[in-house]
Amino acid sequence: MGISGWLRRRGRKEEKETSSLGTDAVQKQEEPEETPAASKESGDVKQDSPRGLFARLKEGLSRTRSSFVARVDSLLSTHKRIDEELFEELEEVLIQADVGVDTTLRLVDAVREKIKAGGITDPEEVRPILRETILEILTANTAPLELPEDVPAVIMVVGVNGAGKTTTIAKLAHRFKSQGKRVILGAADTFRAAAIEQLEIWANRVGVEIVKHQPGADPAAVAFDTIQAGRARGCDVVIIDTAGRLQTKTNLMKELEKIGRVVERELQGRTPEVLLVVDATTGQNALSQAKLFSEAVSVTGVVLTKLDGTAKGGIIIAIAEELGLPVKLIGIGEAYDDLRDFDPEDFVAALFDA
Ligand SMILES: Nc1nc2c(ncn2[C@@H]2O[C@H](COP(=O)(O)OP(=O)(O)O)[C@@H](O)[C@H]2O)c(=O)[nH]1
Numbered sequence: 001m002g003i004s005g006w007l008r009r010r011g012r013k014e015e016k017e018t019s020s021l022g023t024d025a026v027q028k029q030e031e032p033e034e035t036p037a038a039s040k041e042s043g044d045v046k047q048d049s050p051r052g053l054f055a056r057l058k059e060g061l062s063r064t065r066s067s068f069v070a071r072v073d074s075l076l077s078t079h080k081r082i083d084e085e086l087f088e089e090l091e092e093v094l095i096q097a098d099v100g101v102d103t104t105l106r107l108v109d110a111v112r113e114k115i116k117a118g119g120i121t122d123p124e125e126v127r128p129i130l131r132e133t134i135l136e137i138l139t140a141n142t143a144p145l146e147l148p149e150d151v152p153a154v155i156m157v158v159g160v161n162g163a164g165k166t167t168t169i170a171k172l173a174h175r176f177k178s179q180g181k182r183v184i185l186g187a188a189d190t191f192r193a194a195a196i197e198q199l200e201i202w203a204n205r206v207g208v209e210i211v212k213h214q215p216g217a218d219p220a221a222v223a224f225d226t227i228q229a230g231r232a233r234g235c236d237v238v239i240i241d242t243a244g245r246l247q248t249k250t251n252l253m254k255e256l257e258k259i260g261r262v263v264e265r266e267l268q269g270r271t272p273e274v275l276l277v278v279d280a281t282t283g284q285n286a287l288s289q290a291k292l293f294s295e296a297v298s299v300t301g302v303v304l305t306k307l308d309g310t311a312k313g314g315i316i317i318a319i320a321e322e323l324g325l326p327v328k329l330i331g332i333g334e335a336y337d338d339l340r341d342f343d344p345e346d347f348v349a350a351l352f353d354a
């Protein structure tokens with residue numbers, strides 16, 4: 001099947017996937033007790049060495065590597081020469097890995113041009129060119145998470161229910177605390193009582209402070225109080241959790257806008273870090289979520305979670321290429337260490353290199 005068949009199939013699939021946003025995008029809410037985010041504490045020294053960290057990244061990306069890169073390899077080894085059929089099959093593999101149709105077409109065009117310009121005829125030589133082109137796309141759209149000089153730094157975390165916001169906040173709180181910073185969390189997901197409890201359990205476990213109101217309270221008021229408390233108590237970092245699902249999409253967006261306004265006002269001209277958390281396993285839906293959230297708040301970066309749980313990690317290429325938002329962090333598991341600064345070099349090496 002050629003690309004046109006794929007385009008048609010993707011179109012249908014996307015319609016279905018997009019409609020799930022704002023309803024039950026991901027319903028599963030596990031008890032925080034079950035998340036073994038304490039492997040760091042288990043004293044695994046290997047985890048701390050750079051090699052151990054890289055091995056863990058490779059392990060986290062193993063599903064994507066075995067579906068995506070292994071397929072590219074078998075495709076290249078079965079083709080005797082570089083022709084249109086090879087490019088079409090490459091496109092199929094990329095689209096199946098959730099690279100997205102638009103990004104795939106641009107990516108393969110770039111590869112095609114490099115091959116032409118280099119007078120390359122051996123299919124085996126396509127691999128390093130593909131690797132390099134993916135790295136270029138990812139590098140152009142990356143930025144590390146950096147805290148501003150002025151304290152407290154304010155990080156607002158948004159995204160649909162189940163994307164991994166609260167877990168990401170716990171991992172970030174742990175990171176900052178290990179750096180000797182004083183951290184305070186704001187439980188502005190007041191939509192469900194369980195969400196407040198979950199954040200509180202994490203705050204206690206990590207050993208950071210928390211500001212919470214009653215379930216159903218105004219989330220913007222929680223954000224306001226958290227920033228005030230952060231200032232009064234001399235905190236370095238304020239991290240605000242938000243709801244991912246309300247009765248309607250309009251409610252959700254209005255609420256986020258309001259929290260965003262309060263946070264911005266409190267920062268008096270400084271821009272808050274607004275991290276959009278997206279779940280890599282939701283595929284192309286992650287893209288439509290990002291577009292929607294960007295309309296409500298000024299998203300400053302993307303956290304792509306659950307890369308360990310998907311064979312479709314190619315979504316990161318689509319996110320990097322299509323959103324105009326930097327990918328700042330990736331989640332490759334449930335341990336504290338499994339939230340990583342996104343490093344395109346390491347990422348591509350973990351996928352492509354033996
Ligand atoms: N495997 C894996 N699971 C994750 C990752 N990030 C979050 N999760 C899990 O995803 C589920 C939902 O996370 P949660 O933080 O409650 O999502 P929220 O609704 O956006 O706050 C939990 O079971 C988390 O343990 C990740 O990078 N990898």
Ligand SMILES: [Mg+2]
Nearest residue numbers: 165166189195
């Ligand atoms: Mg949550």
